Amino acid sequence: LTFLGIESSCDDTAAAIVRHGDDGTQILASIVSGQTELHAAFGGVVPEIAARAHAEKLDLCVEQALEQAQLGLTDLDGIAVTAGPGLIGGVMSGVMCAKGIAAGTGLPLVGVNHLAGHALTPRLTDGMAFPYLMLLVSGGHCQFLIAHGSEEFTRLGGTIDDAPGEAFDKTAKLLALPQPGGPNVETEAEGGNPKAYAFPRPLLDRPGCDMSFSGLKTALLRTRDEVVAQHGGLPRAIRRDICASFQAAVTDVLVKKSRRALTEYMDLAPSAPGFAVAGGVAANRAIRAGLESVATEFGATFVAPPLRLCTDNAAMIAWAGLERFRLGHRDGMDLVARPRWPLDRKAAPLLGSGK
Ligand code: ATP
Ligand code: FE
Numbered sequence: 001l002t003f004l005g006i007e008s009s010c011d012d013t014a015a016a017i018v019r020h021g022d023d024g025t026q027i028l029a030s031i032v033s034g035q036t037e038l039h040a041a042f043g044g045v046v047p048e049i050a051a052r053a054h055a056e057k058l059d060l061c062v063e064q065a066l067e068q069a070q071l072g073l074t075d076l077d078g079i080a081v082t083a084g085p086g087l088i089g090g091v092m093s094g095v096m097c098a099k100g101i102a103a104g105t106g107l108p109l110v111g112v113n114h115l116a117g118h119a120l121t122p123r124l125t126d127g128m129a130f131p132y133l134m135l136l137v138s139g140g141h142c143q144f145l146i147a148h149g150s151e152e153f154t155r156l157g158g159t160i161d162d163a164p165g166e167a168f169d170k171t172a173k174l175l176a177l178p179q180p181g182g183p184n185v186e187t188e189a190e191g192g193n194p195k196a197y198a199f200p201r202p203l204l205d206r207p208g209c210d211m212s213f214s215g216l217k218t219a220l221l222r223t224r225d226e227v228v229a230q231h232g233g234l235p236r237a238i239r240r241d242i243c244a245s246f247q248a249a250v251t252d253v254l255v256k257k258s259r260r261a262l263t264e265y266m267d268l269a270p271s272a273p274g275f276a277v278a279g280g281v282a283a284n285r286a287i288r289a290g291l292e293s294v295a296t297e298f299g300a301t302f303v304a305p306p307l308r309l310c311t312d313n314a315a316m317i318a319w320a321g322l323e324r325f326r327l328g329h330r331d332g333m334d335l336v337a338r339p340r341w342p343l344d345r346k347a348a349p350l351l352g353s354g355k
Pocket of ligand 1: 137181282311
């Protein structure tokens with residue numbers, strides 16, 4: 001089966017083509033067109049600007065994906081599109097683009113949950129077997145999920161406030177490091193002492209897998225102001241210590257909560273236990289190493305997909321669509337774009353207007 005995937009739920013316009021057959025899975029093309037510069041002046045993604053940019057870029061991204069894969073629309077078996085959750089204008093642009101292609105070609109259309117795309121990525125990259133545990137950790141999300149099947153997920157817990165990526169970005173801002181914060185804070189942390197400052201690790205004393213990261217930025221702000229008051233500025237060595245201590249706090253929370261999540265997951269007695277991580281924060285080497293060692297403690301295989309497949313992309317959408325299609329799902333021209341679409345089967349059925 002060969003699927004086209006379309007993604008436009010946040011600030012990346014993306015199109016990709018994925019093929020799955022007896023000889024395995026191949027990403028034949030993956031185009032991602034970011035909008036960072038469009039939103040830079042506003043200090044965040046502006047929904048209206050994002051929607052317009054998606055509408056302008058989608059056709060070109062699809063064309064480029066077909067060209068990269070050296071395929072025509074007639075070589076495809078279906079079209080998968082992110083139908084939520086996300087910024088509604090962007091999601092609608094993608095859904096309309098996909099419907100247009102489906103109507104013009106007669107190809108089947110499959111609406112995909114963006115989070116399911118992230119959560120199924122370890123199957124695209126490593127063929128990971130169900131059930132596996134997943135930590136989705138990005139600029140907008142932080143949650144533990146058990147993937148029981150292509151459309152069956154349970155949420156074990158997650159952040160009750162900020163996502164870790166957001167905390168990295170705010171930290172960078174407070175310490176006058178350039179955006180995106182994650183990679184810059186990580187580089188700065190390399191020469192620092194992770195024990196120099198004891199930043200808070202909330203909710204570790206409580207049972208369950210919920211996490212909180214908003215207290216970190218308050219603690220950081222206080223520390224920075226104290227340092228500035230004392231030294232008349234932010235000496236480089238101290239900034240390194242702050243970054244290292246901040247990263248250590250985030251890592252500690254993620255590692256300890258992963259241990260809880262893995263304990264719950266192991267109750268399912270999976271025959272081939274697996275723990276996967278996705279999202280931009282998974283790029284962080286300290287965090288990755290911490291999570292990998294927890295997986296090892298439990299005898300679980302650890303998978304961290306390559307960064308381009310951890311952050312928003314359309315290959316994961318093509319793949320998730322392909323999995324849904326194999327389960328018999330088809331959407332019609334009544335497929336709706338959904339701003340909210342929880343993945344957890346207890347919270348809401350995963351099915352949109354799927355038939
Ligand atoms: P989402 O896709 O969940 O809506 P998003 O688009 O912000 O949110 P991603 O593109 O997956 O998320 O990841 C971007 C986030 O990852 C940013 O907050 C960035 O700072 C963070 N990040 C990237 N690299 C690193 C790193 N090396 N260490 C820590 N954080 C990082
Ligand atoms: Fe995402």
